[in-house]
Amino acid sequence: MTLVVQKYGGTSVADLDRIRNVAARIKRHVTAGEKVAVVVSAMAGTTNQLVGWVHGLDAAGYDTAEYDQVVASGEQVTIGLLAIALQTIGVPARSFLGWQAGIRTDAAYSKARIVEIDPRPVLECLDSGKVAVVAGFQGIGPEGRVTTLGRGGSDTSAVALAAAIKAERCDIFTDVDGVYTTDPRIVARARKLERITYEEMLEMASVGAKVLETRSVALAMRHHVRVQVLSSFEDKPGTLVVDEDEVVESQIVSGIAYSRNEARITVLRVKDRPGVAAAIFGPLAEANINVDMIVQSVSRDGVYANQTFTVSKADLPRALAVLEKAKDEIGYESILADSDVVKISVIGVGMRSHAGIAHKMFATLAAKGINIQAISTSEIKVSVLIAEEYTELALRALHTAYGLDKD
Amino acid sequence: MTLVVQKYGGTSVADLDRIRNVAARIKRHVTAGEKVAVVVSAMAGTTNQLVGWVHGLDAAGYDTAEYDQVVASGEQVTIGLLAIALQTIGVPARSFLGWQAGIRTDAAYSKARIVEIDPRPVLECLDSGKVAVVAGFQGIGPEGRVTTLGRGGSDTSAVALAAAIKAERCDIFTDVDGVYTTDPRIVARARKLERITYEEMLEMASVGAKVLETRSVALAMRHHVRVQVLSSFEDKPGTLVVDEDEVVESQIVSGIAYSRNEARITVLRVKDRPGVAAAIFGPLAEANINVDMIVQSVSRDGVYANQTFTVSKADLPRALAVLEKAKDEIGYESILADSDVVKISVIGVGMRSHAGIAHKMFATLAAKGINIQAISTSEIKVSVLIAEEYTELALRALHTAYGLDKD
Known part of the structure; x- marks a missing residue:
């Protein structure tokens, strides 16, 4: 008997009609012979x-x-209502709060991490022929107090539960029908991916694709949980997130992501000597500001250089204040800031074995007259910072250049 | 150090301003040196x-x-918000769900009874110098599932907690400022009682005074928990509900209650023989319909009699249907029903030692030309059924007759 975990987000259980729809969908899976454990979020808007x-x-x-x-408390409402909706259409079901489902976390309230899940309560429920309806986003801390996992935590709950009960698959039902090669609202020729590797999904999540939360993907990768992203409003397969060896025909590039959540800072005419980077980035780190891309321009005169880096848009005012305060220690002439920038990332595990991916990116952008302001790379990703007004042009050009357009 | 339990109902925590007011009030008690455990309901409207x-x-x-x-889930929100409001004004506090506070109930979901409260979690919290904020209305059943106590259950939670931790007093904060000799909206001269005995309060609750739920009063009586009913919007003493020996100057009559929730049924011309009452009340009992006052008229001809009784207004249609169905077994001529009736009750422990209380009631009503349709008595209560249109007249006349008017 196939054992699956299904996760429904807040928009999928936003009102009674949608809860009834979710119940009907679960019933189809139960009727088809699957054992189903369901993880639900609070109704959309409730947590806010x-x-x-x-x-x-x-x-x-x-x-x-x-x-x-x-x-x-938000998830407590939806698990009870969904269990009632299931029972009303003849599907035996039982709801579980985090503590009732044995979801034990650390004591980092509001951003707790799951330490362990005791699989017995949910497995006993499934073995007795019932659907287990589990509250996402929450667990029980070491002091017997309720903890939450932070935003997007229900995905993490679902993946962790799937790992604990050794489910065949973890289906994440959401308001999109899968993972696309890029944002289909911008690139009409974007294709839905049948499969994507954990690492690619992880990179995509970290650079702006909002389909899955980074933590849940990392957890799935660690425990080899096969995750499917699919629509809760349509009845068709979505995108499977799996181990690399499960992806038969690997594309060199799987997807192109973008993030508008970037701001560029350039510190002009700092002394080109050891220790100056520490003088700049030390105070920022102390202020808990994450720095992403870093470019140190080569010094022309051997005395002064410029230092460019990015922070999140939200952190920009604080970052500028920190640098202003540290002006004497750093010793710079002035600072430029620009928040009209976008980070474009080309992602694919195929990069490991194929040269020329970065070169094709730079050449494609150059051919469209787009200036690159910063570059960063990882093993399976190349990211560039460009002016925000070129976002759509760059995405479409790159999508075509890497052969991702659908026919 | 005085140990008190305070209970705040839904209207007292209906919004953030009121929650802040409740926190400020608790702070005054803590500052005055009391150890405070608080029981709260859900925000008004949430449970509905x-x-x-x-x-x-x-x-x-x-x-x-x-x-x-x-x-x-409703109480979970208010306990957390109140704990945060307390901490924000410098009062250490910790919230407890029913299961965290050790409130164990039976498995009668939606109307569970408290079986036992483990006092340790709350006492440890109080001993560590914190206010304990406990969710009312809920507990944990024998199967580790969440239970609720039914409407008004938060009063019961508060009294049970006060008994378990041996609190000096259980203060029930509500939207009225105490228990009155009768409804002050009808009788302007009604007085607030300083003290009232458990038994009187129990009778008053059972005949329509909505200040405290019957179950919570019975529980307080059994465990000798001193209960105070007072306003959450003003800062003045309310009414203490206590053992009889704590009431120094006992009035003969303490209060006059009324209930409009009555309907009268008269079964006309039933055979005046053994077994006929069983034939009438058996089917009603089977249909789970409570019968209150019963009057069997004396048979004039030795053959036929009339049987009059009351049921709650809500049960009237069902009661009539049950009687119609059982017409052949009962053997009656016809049935009269009247829902324009009111039950007026005079209550006081002093009745035990004073004669003439019932007589004064009948004489007072007769002097106003009010016909009595049925009578029932208990050790400390006399109730009469009269036409509803006389409610205000009867209440005012009786209030004066028993010397309850304030100066």
Whole structure:
């Protein structure tokens, strides 16, 4: 008997009609002979409302365990309603809160990590012929208090549960029908991928593709959980995220992602000597600001150089304040900042064995007259920073250049 | 150090401003040196919304444990928010769900009874100098599933917790400022009682005074928990519900209650022979219809009699259908029904030692030309059924007759 985990996000259980639809879909799988454990999020909007209440209290200096107590209530509603909707159409079901499902986490309230899942409660439920409906996003900490996993945590709950009960597959139902070669709203010729490797998915998630949360992909990779991303509104296969050896015909490039969440900072005329990078990036790290791409321009005169790097748009004002404060220690002339930039990333495990991927990227962009402001690479990814106004042009040109267009 | 339990209902925590007010009030008690355990309900309206969702699913044949899973989520929100509001104003606090507070119930989902409360979690919290904020209305059943106690269950949670931790007092904060000699909206001269005995409160709750739920009063009486009913919007003493020996100057009559939730049924011309009462009330009992006041008129001819009794207004249509169906077995001529009636009850432990209480009631009503349709008495209560249109007149006349008017 096939054992599967299905995860439904907030938009899939946003109202009673959608909950009924989800129940009907689960029933089809049960009727087809599958044992189904379901992980659900709170109704869309609920978690934001709960968080809004905490902020509305002008809360200060409070215990984050209490924040978790409040926000974990959203999933409690949807698991109960979904279990009732299933029972109403004749499908035996039982709901489980995080602690009832044996989902044990560390004590990092509001961003807890799953330490261990005791598979017995859910397996006993499945073995008794019932669907197990498990609250995503939450667990129980070492002090017996409710914890939450942070935003997107329900994906992580689903993958971890699938690993714990050794499910054949973890189906993530969402409002898109799979993973695309690039954003189909921008590139009409984008194709849905049948399969993608964990590493590619991980890179795509980390550079802006919002289909799956990074943590859940990393967890799936570590435990070899086959993840499928598919639509909760249509009944057709989605994209399978799997081990590299399961991807039969590997493309050299699998996808092109972009992130508008970048801002560029250039520190002009810093002394070109050892220690200056530390003087710049030390204070930023202390302020908990992540620096992404870094380019140090070669010094022309051997005395001064420029240092360019990116931070997230949200961090830009803070980063500028930190640098202004550290001006004397760093010793620079002035600072340029630009938030009208976009990071474009070409991703594919095939890069490991194929040369020329980066060169094709640079040549394609050059042919369209697009200037590259920064470059960074990983084993299976090349990212460039360009002016934001070229986003669509660059995506379409690269999509064609790497042979990703559908017929 | 005084140990008190405070309970705040749904209207007292209906929004963030009110939650802040509750936190400020608790702070005053903590600053005055009290150890405080707080029991809270869900925000006003929340439980109705949650129940509405279950009904909106056209739910049928579902497991009531899932209903409890859904509706218990409301208190989870308020305990977390109140704990955060307390911490924000410098009062250490910790929230507890029913299962975290060791509130164990039976498995009668949606109307569970508290079996036992393990006092240790809450006492440890209080001993560590924190306010314990406990979810009312909920507990944990024998199978490790969430249970709810039914409507008004938060009062019961508070009293049971006060008994378990041996609190000096259980303060029930609500939207009225105490228990009155009668409804002050009808009788302007109604007085707030300083003290009332458990038995009187129990009778008042059972005949329509909605201040405290019957179950919670019975529990307080059994465990000798001193309960205070007071306003969450004003800062003044309310009414203490206590053992009889704590009431120093006992009034003969403490209060006059009324219930419009009555309907009268008269079965005309039944045979005046043994077994006929059983023939009438047997089918009603089987249909789970509670019969309250019963009057059997004396037979004039020795052959036929009339049988009058009351049921709740909500049960009237079902009661009539049951009697219609059993017409042949009972053997009656016809049935009269009247729902324009009210039950007026005079209550006081002083009745035990004073004669003439019932007589004064009948004489007072007669002097106003009010006809009595049925009478029932208990050790500390006399109830009469009269036409509903006389409600206000009867209440005012009796209030004056028993010397309850304030100066």
